[in-house]
Amino acid sequence: MSASTHVADSLPDPLSRERSHPSPDHHPSSTALRAERDHLAASRAALRGMREDVEALDISDVTANWVNAAVLEHQIELRIKALADLSGTPLFFGRLDYLQTPGTQETEGPEGERFYIGRRHVHDADGDPMVIDWRAPVSQPFYRASKKDPMDIALRRRFGYTGGDLTAFEDEHLSDPAEAARASKLLQHEIERPRVGPMRDIVATIQPEQDEIVRSGLSGTLCVQGGPGTGKTAVGLHRVAYLLYAHRERLARTGTLVIGPNRSFLHYIEQVLPALGELTVRQATVDDLVAHVEVRGTDDAAAALVKGDARMARVLRRAVYAHVSMPAEPVVVVRGSRRWRVPAYELEDIVRELLDRDIRYGAARDALPQRIAHAVLVQMERSGEAPDDRVQDAVARGSAVKAAVKAVWPQVDPAKLVLRLLSDADFLAVHAEGVLSAEEQKAILWARPARSVKSAKWSPADAVLIDEATDIVERTPSLGHVVLDEAQDLSPMQYRAVGRRCTTGSATVLGDLAQGTTPWATRSWPEALAHLGKPDAVIEELTAGFRVPTDVITYASRLLPHIAPGLTPVASVRENPGFFDLRRITDATEVVRACQELLHHEGSLGLIAADPRIPALTEALTEAGLTHLTPGDETTPETRLTLVPASLAKGLEYDYVVLDEPQAVVDAEPDERTGLRRLYVALTRAVSGLTVTHTAPLPPQLS
Template sequence: MSQSASPLDRERAHLSSSRAALRAMREDAEALDIRDVTANWVNAEVLQRQIEERIKALADLSHTPLFFGRLDYLHAPGAEQAEGAEGEQFYIGRRHVHDAEGDPMVIDWRAPVSQPFYRASKKDPMDVALRRRFGYTGGELTAYEDENLTDPAEAERTSQLLQQEIERPRVGPMRDIVATIQPEQDEIVRSGLAGSVCVQGGPGTGKTAVGLHRVAYLLYAHRERLARTGTLVIGPNKSFLHYIEQVLPALGELEVKQATVDDLVAGPVEVRGADEAPAALIKGDARMAEVLRRALRSHITLPGEGVVVVRGSRRWRVASYELEEIVRELMGRDMRYGAAREALPQRIAHAVLVQMERAGEAPDDRVQNAVARNTAVKAAVKEIWPPIDPAKLVMRLLSDADFLAEHADGLLDEQEQKTVLWAKPARSVKTVKWSAADAVLIDEAADLVERTHSLGHVVLDEAQDLSPMQYRAVGRRASTGSVTVLGDLAQGTTPWATQSWAEALGHLGKPDAVVEELTAGFRVPTDVITYASRLLPHIAPGLAPVASVRENPGVFEVRGVSEDLDVVAACREALEHEGSIGLIAADARCAVLGELLTEAGMVFLAPGEETTAEARLTLVPASLAKGLEYDYVVLDEPAAVVSGEPDERTGLRRLYVALTRAVSGLVVVHATALPGELAPV
């Protein structure tokens, strides 16, 4: 392109060239012929799958900008800046793109050379002369904005394109924030794999996005290791996971698994029942881990007699005192119940082999294994260290008052034991209506028997709502890896909600995790977060309120109404705006409001269903609002949201969550009096 072309035209030309280069990279991957390069069909299958994943990762998403920024470096770098060169420009995007010669046209946002795009400032330009941001409309490059980091005459200012991108209407699932990551967020995103991080962040601070981008960064920096050990994102419910599921694929990461805590512990039993809050609270208490450990180990019986092993014409006897020494030694070691049980026959067999050697024989490992499988040895092991079904162990604890009392002594008082005991003793594991809390107990018992498989990295979102036993269940999945914990103590809405991150991290098995706090709000408008923050002194007095950095104060109104049809009218008004609309209401009112919306001919979705141009209104029960966001929110009857919870503090926390789901505007409608904490000042 001629030098007379405008800068915008030149940038558009680079975008076209980059898209062409990406298509060529994809075509090269599609054209790979592996017929003559693999030794067998297994290798061929593995290689073919890797190629298919590579092809998927190279997809050009037409409405997703291929690059969103540019860095112009000042100088040729030293050894520590090996990727730069004097006068060279780097286009920063979601994935790496190179031309036919292998020269980069777009640099992955996770590469070291891209870091100054997020961190450079006038105080510390990081050898960057100019940072350029690009604006897009429907995938087309329509604007750019320059920041001269080394020009003293240019004042520090807020990027207008950055503000526009932050405030852009949200239709559809959650999108990545790769173009708008802030310095304090970038520090968390790029922190190392070895350490665990806990992010305390109020509404709109981007903690969920930070956690997801951290996964993407770690997969870039430690791909081979995490490919072996695995990664997992844990969310509070299916609706939330559906909402965030497109973020990582948009960043080129297709293999990260997502699950809820209930998914993690599912398998041995089917959850068909539910606990009352007092029972769930005790079952979720960390003391239950020790109750289970005691109950499990109570099945170990010290031998009352020795073992006689017959081999050919010889009889070998292991005396009872020798057996007792072996059993006590195994009991004293920090071993899983199942691992110790597997070791016991080998220890007995070893004692027999010692006698054989003293008698002049020369037994080898095959003889030891044969002795370990001897009928008498197997019978002794079954008597001393019987096999345990974790579900049956939990069933007995919760249905046998004497068994529970024996092993909860000094841990649970009499009333607590009565609270968790089932009203009717269970006859069979299959007939029990297991609760979610029961499934967590079974998972704990299963880990006491056999070690749970550990992953390389786990992201735990909305962590403030987990019980100590749920934390332990998650921690088992990262016992040899690291975690990123995301949450907000002010949004805890379960009876067992976390009161401090130090306590939670202890249950998780990561007491040394670094706690970071995000207080800059990028999602919630100033007027909305200011109103919601009135609740903080009552629900989380130690937390600093979120300070919105958005220039647009947003739409905010508290509207007294006389009937439910006025709520429908407020939704109709909200639909006049661009973007997604959420009608959030107490769970008990959703059915009535749904009928009214239907009668009014208004199409609405359930949480987790993807919004479209034709269906932009979602009816959201307050219990499912956490983690979701909408451009405009109509919040129905705050007092009903509060009264729908078992206690006032939990209700106010639920209300705080509901108030902070709006990105551009919030209308609070009420026919009954507002909670006193929200009364006009």
Template sequence: MPSPAQTPPQPQPQSQPQEPPRDPSDPLRRERDHLASSRDALRAMRHDVEALDITDVTGNWVNAKILAGEIEVRIKALADLAGTPLFFGRLDYRRAPGSEPAEDAEGESFYIGRRHVHDAKGDPMVVDWRAPVSQPFYRASRAEPMDVALRRRFGYTGGELTAYEDEHLSDPAESETSSKLLQSEIERPRVGPMRDIVATIQPEQDEIVRAGLAGSVCVQGGPGTGKTAVGLHRVAYLLYAHRERLARTGTLVIGPNKSFLQYIEQVLPALGELQVKQATVDDLVAHVEVRGADTAEAARIKGDARMAKVLRRAVRSAIAMPKEPVMVVRGSRRWRVPAYELEEIVRELADRDIRYGAARDALPQRIAHAVLVQMERAGEAPDDRVQDAVARNPAVKAVVKACWPPVDPAKTVLRLLTEPEFLASCADGLLSPAEQAVIGWQKPARGLKSARWSAADAVLVDEANDLVQRTSSLGHVVLDEAQDLSPMQYRAVGRRCSTGSATVLGDLAQGTTPWATSSWAEALAHLGKPEAHVEELTRGFRVPREVIAYASRLLPAIAPGLAPATSVRESAGALAIRQVPRAGLDSAVVDACRASLGFEGSIGLIAADPRIPELAAALAAAGLAHLSPGEETSASARLTLVPASLAKGLEYDYVVLDDPAALVAAEPDARTGLRRLYVALTRAVSGLTVVHAEPLPEALR
């Protein structure tokens, strides 16, 4: 139970810091002293690294440059970030962790923070939250105290330690109550980019964060359940637990768009992880310049898994069976490989499930081997050098070029989309003639440079590229907002973690693309991770209960089998619905934004994409400065004008939602429109104001 007697008169973290008592025995004073000492120790650690002299350590300039780069990264990781608490909790163990129970044994105390800090002797002053000794901070309870006698949480104001709160887990007389400091940290206003949740990770979230590297995990989470934060903290944990392995194989965070990546980009650096790459799916498949756009139906067909088989046929259509034997001349001898034997070699390679390029590299060696067999029968003793020389023979090269010519992935896809006869032959039995007509280009390009590729075309080129040459795999990939990917996009991501693992994050109810997945089993199969364990997060921590309940009225129409998310938060007056005349809509929206600016935190004005220019002009006329999504890091204004298409994954303290009917109408179909509306309604973490002129959708009336 929280211990109010042990806190100063104003224990809430949002209160103004008060002059600490002069009594050295005061607990709060001791904790402040430890914080100051820890900051001094961190500065000393950083100074020690900065003072390293590597002049005589490395053997050459290349090694020196690499080592200097690693030292620079280490220096950045040891930065004492302003306004970020160095530690946020403390654990007092009943006995030393890992030791056997002993009567009257007294354990140790550990301060839990974002990174490890030690003193000059090497003794820990702050323990990394990812260390095994820190795990009970997130998992321990009175039912299972995990040898913890006391768990202490700290409250901060402006970087100053202002309060603490204790839970005596081994005291049966103490009743279980919710932590006010924990609740206050969860509800702290959000201005700027996304923050880490390292101080507020819940037990069910911690289980996902600390899951092993070997297996893949899929997290289905409703709005505000923290699935994105869980995925990012999982990366940080895996880098801590498997740093050497992931340093070799690499990690990647994949988000839906650039605005989303800008929103989350500060989370991992705040946890000391500076080298995790971030990208969108479009970044992964950027083999061609995207300058065109597809209709929704064309994009859906191009994103269908059947296209993988069509592309395989297209790539392998270049394979031709030999009609003539090959004659290899070596010195005074001639060696003849008959056409039927060449055909057997080509068919055997074609039937194997190996990359086109790898098979093409193997073909001359197979032909050379057939020649070497004849040499051995004739009494010669050829070695590997002879086989390599035969494989490079002009006659063998000519056979390879005729039977297994080089393939350009982009040119193959271009031919598929611009030559109806070629598409028909490759799609026979896979795509109907009507579907073929939909994806075919109406204006054939003269060449690669003039081609107007769409985003879906780029994914096809990536698939063709992998059919020719294997795509390199990373050690771990985090895929966020995964419900919006097409089967072909899943395959593109799956290639990047084919020998590694994945953390898949999403919410089926928030799928807003025409090809949005309807089941995680299907999505994981396309990703190549059918064995991934699916976890469901249903307890929300950010979206107020009134708001999530209002938005959940849409679930029967957009995701009938999905359980609605619940919320641990109650916020009086968090939801307001205002109907205004059509002529007064813009002014009413501006008034709602101005009223929201009277509160602390960030404000997001979300509207249908076609409404953005009109609302931008209205805000400018009213003198209200605003940002675009992704610009929040500048913190030059608290109001962001958000197109509904970019709202997914973002959060604002207060949201003003412009005319839901217009938002729904802007989408290709009603179901997609209602899903987009569900996303927009659940971006608020403190208050939501819906301003509308047209009637609301039936479920919300």
């Protein structure tokens, strides 16, 4: 696409804000830039007016009770926050001028119109739009129009900002065949802009293939395979924002959830949706979702593999329904002077019918007393009585029926059930027969059985088992949409835990098979989606890299044949090849020196190392007087250095990275393949430059 860039130097006196093209008497870039700055100022004033209108609302005579008043007050507070004019965040980043057909009269629709595209809708006092929300249909050509398909756009303008001030713009005349296509300089500048602090939105730089994913419908589940720097996390978050715009009423009822791998990652991304005006999306880890018990223990790899296997769902289901026993005695109900007898064979028919219906254990247990009571009412009616629903309810609540239900279909405590499975070898053997081998059963049995749920040292995998058992007993509430990031590290049982949170909704699954660093890492997306309960999900692949420089991703991609054969390498689209340095060193002081050199550049710096190396590097940084942060605490602009254990690097990004001792990263993992995947993650965290320091030989896969 053709592009011409205008940058502010000196500006003439204020000019009219008319929408006509600047006259030949004025310097075109200065005139147009001043007009755009005027529109920005007017838009900010309009946004301020919108916020003041909401703040001035009087609801004292609107609500009937204090509950409704509290709800309305909360909604107003959220609306005021959503209308905040964030400092340093451009109110609009683009402009679309639609084609005007010569000789036509003004008609409904965008023909001949001009729209400013921004993070939220802004209108003036008369209700006329000054900024159009990027999610609106009329904004779509900003992301998808091209010289090949202009989508009725005459001109697309991108704006450049410095510290919140509009300082440049770039025009693309999409409908002019005389202008050659070339890359957007402002787009490249925005992509390569230094990262300091939490993750920011990419709303100004969304690419056509990303926009197709963002604007996909709510009804279907989407899986996005994307290598490092392809923007899959940002795409997933912007998809949430789009769905809330397009289906706000529905999702307000059912809810949305973003699931990340750890708290550091969630802290890193937590500002993206608020910057887009969305404040109600919940964020959690899988561990948060299944927090039925306090997790104080860990599993070895063998135990974790078995506990995370989808076959455990069969074992748990058997163990739960094993509590149901067939009636051996009749139920005798006394009503006044009469006795009504439901024989054991009839009770058995009722129990078998409930089992055949395949409903939740708890729901069937709740239905059983009513079924028994109904059998009594049938006898009453045959004898000439005319009982009503109140009589049936009374019979169902009677002591005889309660006793029968307790004996036939007792209550099940999910945590106690899992405790018994992991503590009692005989109980486990009965319910795992034909499902788990003897070796697998032995692997998950506790060496020291716990006496109670509270005293047990539950592991994260145990908590997932309890969540599965809980769902067998009682249905887990479903949300309208769930975004699952870094999904490649989930076990099949964890996929099931997430899937039951969106059984009646949809999901966006984000991940990279090459970055799976758990023993149970995902082998294929169709297999993972089947465990999630979404086998018909559409799988999309992002291969264009916008974050990692060419030289860095090329070096890291040497590992792909060893960790994910057949996966398409990421192709960096950045013009800047980036900075890459490979250094043989003698001790930790040279690692510190590498950090000091990179701190002379603008932006954030991450020192990534194998977890066992962190204490020694902490000491070396302290001795050198270099203050540093831990992952998730990158909110202090004054401290730009973060010391990152390799196990926590996934999903994070830094302008510059020093990677210490690659072979140590590999050796810290239980097997070489997992170690190489962990190394691949660490190598691809840099946005502008990477320095690799090592005393030991590099892994041969990097040769």
